[in-house]
Amino acid sequence: MIADEISIQPIIKKSFLLIEEEKSDEELKQLIMSSSAAKTFIRKNESVYEVSLTGVEKTLHYQHCTPIHGEESFEDIMTLVSDNHCLVMMDADHKVTGFVEPSDVCHHLFRKYQHLHAYIDTILHTTEESCTVIDKNQHVIGWTKGAEKLFSMKREQVIQKPITELFSPEHLEILNTLEKGTSVYHRQHIARENQVVLINSNPVYFQDEIIGAVVSETDITSQIKLNNELYNAREKLFHLEKEVTKLTASSDPFQRIRGRSPAMKKTINKIKKASSTQTGLLIQGESGVGKELFAKAAHHLREDKDAPFVAINCGAIPHSLFESEIFGYERGAFSGADSKGKKGKAALAKGGTLFLDEIGEMPLDMQVKILRLLQEKKFYPVGGTKELEVDFRVIAATNRDLKKMVAENTFRDDLYYRLNVVSIDIPPLRERPEDIIELTHYFLHELSITYNRPIHGISQNVMQCLLRHDWPGNIRELKNVVERLVVFSENGEIKKEDLPFDYETPVIPTSELSTYKGTESRSLTERMNEVEKKMIINELEKVDGNKLACAKNLHITRATLYNRLKKLGITN
Template sequence: MLVDNLIVEEKKIPLHALSKQNEKIFYRKGMSYYQLVFSKHQTNFDLLPCKVIKNGSTVESIVQYLQEYSCLVVLKGNSNEMIGYIHVTAFIPQLLTNFRELQAYISTILDTVDESCTVINQSKRVIAWTKGAEQLFSVNKEKIIGQSITDFFSRERLEILNTLEKGTSVYHHQHQARENQVVLINSNPVRLNDTIIGAVVSETDITSQIRLNKELYQARERLFHLEKEVTKLTAKEDPFQAIRGNSPVLNRTIHKIKKAAATDTGILIYGESGVGKELFAKAVHHIREAEEAPFVAINCGAIPSSLFESEIFGYEKGAFSGADLKGKKGKAELAQGGTLFLDEVGEMPLEMQVKTLRLLQEKAFYRVGGTKEIHVDFRVIAATNKDLKALVTEGKFREDLYYRLNIISIEIPPLRQRPEDIIELTHYFLHEISIKYQQPIHGISQEVMQALLQHSWPGNIRELQNVIERLVVFAEDGEIHLEELPFDVDQSHTPSNFPPESAANDNLALSTRLEEVERKIILQELKKAGGNKLLCAKNLHITRATLYNRLKKLGIQG
C-alpha cells in the first residue's frame, strides 16, 4: 500500500480532505487548514495549523501573520477554495529580493539627478550624498557616508537639522550654505508611523545667478541713464508717434489712453502678448510726467521669485552673500518722481503681491536686510495679458491688489481686430529692417500682402515684425517671396492683383475693402504732407518708388 494511504489510515484522516500544492500537502477540516509535515523517513507526520488569508492581503498583514504561523493558506475570494500558500522559508528571501531591487532603484535615481541631494538619519549620519552634492560642497561620497553631517558643516548653516528636529519643510528657500555661496533649498522630514526618522534636502547653487543679476542690474542702470539722455535729445511732440496704425479701433484706444493720462490715477493695460503694451505705457508717462522723470519697468514674469523682492525693493550692503558691498536701489526707488511700470503683473509671485500692495498704498518700503523705511512718490501703470479677475477667482491673484490696480483699465486691440494697420506696419518694418541688414527691398507684392492680411497674427505686432525680418533676410535681388512666409497660405483666395473698385464679385470683396483702406491711408498722408510725395513716402516709411507704384496700382492721380 502507498505511504500516503498508510498515513491516512493511521491518523484516520479521510483521503478526500487532502490537497497537494507544489510538493506540500494540506489537510482541510471544516474551515481550518493544516500542513502535513512528514518525519525524516516518512513513517509519521505532524499537523501544523495554518492561517487562512484571502487573495490580495497586504504585505504588512502577511508579515504579521508569519510571526505566528510558518505557513499561510490563500483562499480565492470569499470561497473556501485553496489557490496557494505562503511559507516563511520562501517569503523572507522574496522580501529581501524586493528590498534590494528598491535599493537599486533609489541608488540609481540619486546617481542620475544633477542636483545636490543629502539624506540623513535620526542620528544625523549621512546615508545618501549625490554627485551634485560632491560638486557643490567638494566633499567625496566615500568620506561623508556614515559620518555625522555636523563633522563637515557648522550647525548654523545646516537647514536639514531644522527639518530633522522640528519637522519643518521649506521650498525654494534662499540659504547661505557656506561663505560666498548661496543656494535655493528644498527640505522635507522623513516620517515613518508619524515618527521622524530622517530628513532630505536638495540644493541648487544660485551664487552665479546672483552675481550675474548684480552685473545685469548695473548694466540696466547705465542703460537707464543713457535712455534718459537720449529721451531728452529726441523728445517728440506726439508721444504716440511710435505707435503705428490709423485704424478706428486703435484711434479710439489712443483717445482713451490720452484721457486717462490726464490724471494721476493708476492705469491697468490689458492686451495679448506682442500688442505693444509698453509703448502705450511710455506714451502715458510722456504725457503726464516731466521730461526728466524716470520710466522704470519691471517684468513680473521674467524675474525668479527668489530674487523678486531684492529686484523691486533693493537691498542693503551685506544683506546676503554675493550682494553688492554698497547695497542696491530697487526699481521702486529708481521710479521716484516718475512712473513704475509693472509689466506682466499677472505673473507676480503670490507672496510678493501683499508687499507690492503695501508699496502702492503707503508709498513706503524697506530694502531687503534694511531697517529704515524709504518713502517714494511715483505713478503706477500695470499691464497684463491674463484675465486678472479669473486669477482672483482661482486664488492666484490677490483681490485687494486687483482693485488697487484696476482703477482705469484699457484694452489694447490685437492686430487681427485692426487689419487696416497691417499695411502701414508692414511697410514700416520693411523700411527699418532693410536698413538694418543693408538689404534694399523694392517693394512687396500683392500676393504677399494679401497673405499677411489674411493671417490671424496670434503673436500680434511682434510676430509681424519677426515675419518681415525673415522675409528681408531671405529676399533675393530685392524681391520678397511668398514661399518664405512661416505660415500656411491659402493661395486659392490670394489673387495676384487687387480687383478694380467696380468689381462686384463676392469672392473679391475682402480684397476690395483692403484696397480701399490702403487708398484712404495714402490719401490721408498725402493731405498731411501737402501733396509732397517725398515727405509722404518718408512718413509711411516706404521708398518714393514704392509710393509711385502704389499710386499707379490704386489709380490715385496727382
C-alpha cells in the same frame, strides 16, 4: 504664341470622275479619254483606285488610293503622303468628295512655313526688347534690334556665329538653358563687366528634344545705380528721422507708435485723456502689441523729461529674487549680497513711473507687498530697519485676463481693483489690418538699412498673404516675418515662398469669428472685400477724400483705386 493651324481644305481638288458601275476595259478607256476631269477613280469592293492610261498602247493602270474621312489632322495626313501617290477625301457616307496629291501637300506645307517665318522675322524686327536665339550648336540664329542696342553689335556681326565667341561662357545663362533645359524668369544677371540685365530664358523643345534656347534681356544697370543712390539717401533720412524723433519725443510721445487705424486712434486718445491725471493705468493686450511703448508714451505725457521710467518684467524675475529686485536690500542682508547694498526698482522710480509689465505673473505672496507699496508709497528694503518713502505713478500691463484670475484665486482681488482704475485695451494686429501695411513698409525700410540689403518693394501677392494671416504674435511677429523676408531676399526681391506660414490657406482672424456667426453663408471673398473697403475708406478720410494721395499711400495706381471703389461700392 502664333496660332497657325494647317488646314487640308485649300489643297483639296474637286475635278475628278468616279465610276461605281462595272465597265469593260474599252468602255473605261473611252470614258477616261473623253473626260476633262483631272483624275478618274473607280470603286471596287469598298476600295477606291485611280485608273489611268499608260504607254503608247494606252494600257489601263490601277493604283490603290488611301481614303481620308476629313477628321484626320494634318500630321496624320503627312504620314500617309510618303506611301501614297493620291489621297481620296470621303464624307461621312463614304462618298468621294475630292482628292489630294502629295506634291500639293508638300508645297502647301512649305508655304505655311514661309508664312510663319515671315511672322517671326517681323516680330524680332519690331520688338524693342533684347532677344537672343541660339540653335543646339550654340550658333546665334536670332538677334533683335534691342540686342543690337544693348550689346552694341549689329545683326550681321553675330548671326550664325557661335555665341561663345561673342561673350564669355561664364556670363551666358542661355548656355545653362540649352544644356540643362532650365528656365529663368526675372533673374538679375551680369551680362558683361559693369552691365546688369534682368533676363528671361527658356529652352526650345521639339519632340521632347532641346533644339535651341531663347533669352530676353532688359538692361537694369542704371536702375540699380539709382536704387542704390536712393537707398543711401533713405538711410540718411532714416537716421535723421531717428534723431528728430529723439528731439521731438517730449512733444509727440506717440511718434514711435506706428498705425493710424480707427482702433489705434481711439486707443491713443484714451491714453492721452488718462495721462492728463496722476491715476494708475492698467494696459491690457496680447503679447507683442507694444504695451511698453504705450506705457512710455503715457509716462512722457505727464512727467518731466528727466523723470525716471523704471520697468519690471514680473514674468522674468525668479521667485526668490522678486522682493530684493523691487525693494532692494541693505548691505549684508544675505549671503552673496553686494557689500554696499542695492537700490530696488521702487526707489529708482521715485519721482517718475514704475512700470509693472506682465503683472499677472507676479507671485501671490508678493502681491500683498506690492499692494501696500502702491497704497502707502512706503517700504522696507530687504534686511533694512528703516522705512523708505517714495512717490511715483504706476502703470501695469498684462496679456492675461486678470478678472478671470481673480475668480480662480490666482490673483488678489484687492490688488486688481487697485490697479484697474483706468483700464485700456490695446487692439491686436488682426483687428486692425489697415496698420499691417504701414508697419510692414516701416519694418521693411528699417531692416533693409540694418542688414544693408536694398529692397525694391513688396508685391501685392505678398502683401495679401500678410493681410490674411492671423498674427497671434502681433507686431513682434510681423517684425520677425519682415526680417526673415529681408534676410532671404535676392536682388532686392521679396519672395512669397519665404513666408514662414502657410500662405495658400486663407485664415479668418479669430477675433472676427463672432462677427461672422450666423453669417456662415458669406464667402471668403465677401469678407475680404469688407476688410478692404474699411481700409480704403479710412485712408480716404485721412487725406480728406483726395484719391491721388490715397492711391499713393496704398502704393497702388489711381486707376486701380477707382476700380476698387467701383467694385466695393464706395461713393463720395
